[in-house]
Amino acid sequence: MIRFLFKGLLRDKSRSLLPVIVVAVGVMMTVFLHAYLEGILNDSIEESARLSSGHVKITTLGYHENSSQRPNEYAVTAVDRLLEALKHDFPDLQWSERILFGGLLDAPDGEGYTRSQGNVAGAGIRLIGSDEEIERMDLRARLFAGRFPEHRGEVLISNELFKKMKLRLGDEVTLISSSMYGDMAMYNFTVCGTLHFGIAALDKGMVYADIEDVRNALYMDDAAGEILGFFPGNYDEKRALQLQEAFAPDGSGDEFSLVLTPMSKASGMDFLILYSRYAGFIIIFIFVFAMSIVLWNAGLLGGLRRYGEFGLRLAIGESKREAYGSLVGEAVLIGLVGSVAGTAIGLVFAYLMQEFGLNAGDMIKDSTLMLPTVFRAQITPMTYVIGFIPGVLSTVIGAMLAGIGIYKRQTAQLFKELT
Amino acid sequence: MKSIVEVQQLIKKFPVGNGFFTALNEVNLSFAEGEFAGLVGPSGSGKTTLLNIIGSLDVPSEGEVLVMGHPVGKLTAAQAALLRKQQLGFIFQSYNLLPVYTVYENVEFPLLLLDLPASERKQRVLETLEWVGLTDKVKSRPAALSGGECQRVAIARAMVKRPALVLADEPTANLDSENSHRILQTMLKLNEELKTSFVFATHDEKVISYLRRIIRLQDGKVVADELVNL
Ligand SMILES: Nc1ncnc2c1ncn2[C@@H]1O[C@H](COP(=O)(O)OP(=O)(O)OP(=O)(O)O)[C@@H](O)[C@H]1O
Numbered sequence A: 001m002i003r004f005l006f007k008g009l010l011r012d013k014s015r016s017l018l019p020v021i022v023v024a025v026g027v028m029m030t031v032f033l034h035a036y037l038e039g040i041l042n043d044s045i046e047e048s049a050r051l052s053s054g055h056v057k058i059t060t061l062g063y064h065e066n067s068s069q070r071p072n073e074y075a076v077t078a079v080d081r082l083l084e085a086l087k088h089d090f091p092d093l094q095w096s097e098r099i100l101f102g103g104l105l106d107a108p109d110g111e112g113y114t115r116s117q118g119n120v121a122g123a124g125i126r127l128i129g130s131d132e133e134i135e136r137m138d139l140r141a142r143l144f145a146g147r148f149p150e151h152r153g154e155v156l157i158s159n160e161l162f163k164k165m166k167l168r169l170g171d172e173v174t175l176i177s178s179s180m181y182g183d184m185a186m187y188n189f190t191v192c193g194t195l196h197f198g199i200a201a202l203d204k205g206m207v208y209a210d211i212e213d214v215r216n217a218l219y220m221d222d223a224a225g226e227i228l229g230f231f232p233g234n235y236d237e238k239r240a241l242q243l244q245e246a247f248a249p250d251g252s253g254d255e256f257s258l259v260l261t262p263m264s265k266a267s268g269m270d271f272l273i274l275y276s277r278y279a280g281f282i283i284i285f286i287f288v289f290a291m292s293i294v295l296w297n298a299g300l301l302g303g304l305r306r307y308g309e310f311g312l313r314l315a316i317g318e319s320k321r322e323a324y325g326s327l328v329g330e331a332v333l334i335g336l337v338g339s340v341a342g343t344a345i346g347l348v349f350a351y352l353m354q355e356f357g358l359n360a361g362d363m364i365k366d367s368t369l370m371l372p373t374v375f376r377a378q379i380t381p382m383t384y385v386i387g388f389i390p391g392v393l394s395t396v397i398g399a400m401l402a403g404i405g406i407y408k409r410q411t412a413q414l415f416k417e418l419t
Numbered sequence B: 001m002k003s004i005v006e007v008q009q010l011i012k013k014f015p016v017g018n019g020f021f022t023a024l025n026e027v028n029l030s031f032a033e034g035e036f037a038g039l040v041g042p043s044g045s046g047k048t049t050l051l052n053i054i055g056s057l058d059v060p061s062e063g064e065v066l067v068m069g070h071p072v073g074k075l076t077a078a079q080a081a082l083l084r085k086q087q088l089g090f091i092f093q094s095y096n097l098l099p100v101y102t103v104y105e106n107v108e109f110p111l112l113l114l115d116l117p118a119s120e121r122k123q124r125v126l127e128t129l130e131w132v133g134l135t136d137k138v139k140s141r142p143a144a145l146s147g148g149e150c151q152r153v154a155i156a157r158a159m160v161k162r163p164a165l166v167l168a169d170e171p172t173a174n175l176d177s178e179n180s181h182r183i184l185q186t187m188l189k190l191n192e193e194l195k196t197s198f199v200f201a202t203h204d205e206k207v208i209s210y211l212r213r214i215i216r217l218q219d220g221k222v223v224a225d226e227l228v229n230l
């Protein structure tokens, strides 16, 4: 009997090949979209981690609570000793000290009068003597003109600000900011290069200087606003939460006590991580819904077309349960075959997208998000299975809905609908 | 002779609008083994309705129909399916062959439902196709057959399980005169040789000329029931 039904299924292309293709296409899109979204979200998360939040970030409690103001009066002190301890306690993590500051950049003319001025957000990072941060932040690709600082007192400026202030490479600029102790601080820099990020917030007015220069400028000897920690691989929420636990055992609550913040709890990041966590569910939901409608319709049409056949089979003596079962069984088979095929094709596309990526640098020139410029897919274990949910589920639901007609109608009625 | 169908005070009403339409009104009938009988009457007289209830495809509104002793109105869907599977054969106006299967497979289908072993299935299918004269078409699909041949396949499908009763609703409606006569001769032969009972629903004079018993229906009532003397 099974063989008989199977034979019929294979011979009737509108019942086998066609639905398999529909399912395969839908599953392929699901699989690819999942990998694609997973890739973009992950890249965005990693990009944000590298540029600003770290996978985890150590600050003082006071700094953490006012982090939008970059309150360097709450900077972490005795950083050298702290870094040594961190390297010892968490040898697989990488740690990077950074100072963020705000201020005014002043370009004097030959006589020392102000020629032009601009508001800046600055960052002191390790630029001289180590390539670690340059590589981490992918600054080489973002260097628009000039070179990286090689000597003390050299600074990188975002290209937009550079043009707005009508600067030339080699010009002297003065940073006017406030010191760690709240006094006004002035420091002279030489512009050695410009950067272009393609991220509006950074391009508007960003200054990158070597951290030692910034320490000199803001009287922050052996201090840093924040210390970023990076896992060897991608962000790992569980590990980050464990570190947070381990790091603040006493929780004394002093403003200068150190806290470790997982990136999921950094402001602006939480939504991204939450979104990525549920991206899979969102896609599944959308596709199960959309595909259910498509396949339900296909199943309904197929089922209606077959009411005559089912009427006949019932007349010959098949029970409604057997007939319904064979309809659903067929759907399971088609769903599985279509899902396997669709997953395979989707994975191939996802793999290509993972390996080669899609350069979207121009398309997102002025994004406000810290989106990476090359879109890459990322295949996760979920990518292999996610397609089966819409693939099998919607097909079966479609068939079940279509098959209800068989149950509800009097057998004699099934014939009338045929003629 | 043993009775195989007892129709007792059968009433069938269909819901129409807010009320009911009475398609069959207090019908009493009895069919014996080996009959070659026909329900005859104008369109809308209730022939198909009665045939469907006898075939357990539909249920009585009131009264009862006993088929091989089984009360059709009280059977569960599964019991009715079992009754059809084991005892009844159907032949329809529009042959209702499964288009993706060959002639052989269409005829084999009822035997698959009966779970017969392969060797017995094969022997029976070939034997039945011989009765209807289609041994040279076993591998053909229905689309490649003429209307008369299709209806002969449908007869073979109804006969292959050797049912006690075959119900045929306008079996000649789509056939020309020559094919109609061939079909009827085939069925008459099977009736005589195998003692299978046939009940037709028809208003075709050609069919009527072969009947041994004519039951006339009008507006859902039996108005005449006469045996034909040969
Ligand atoms: N499902 C239904 N719902 C409502 N009325 C129905 C239904 N089935 C049949 N009828 C009505 O019952 C009456 C008898 O129908 P039936 O099909 O038995 O007629 P018939 O004698 O077979 O006619 P024909 O020769 O045209 O096939 C008709 O008036 C028909 O309209």
Ligand SMILES: [Mg+2]
Pocket: B047, B048, B049, B169, B201
């Ligand atoms: Mg009729």
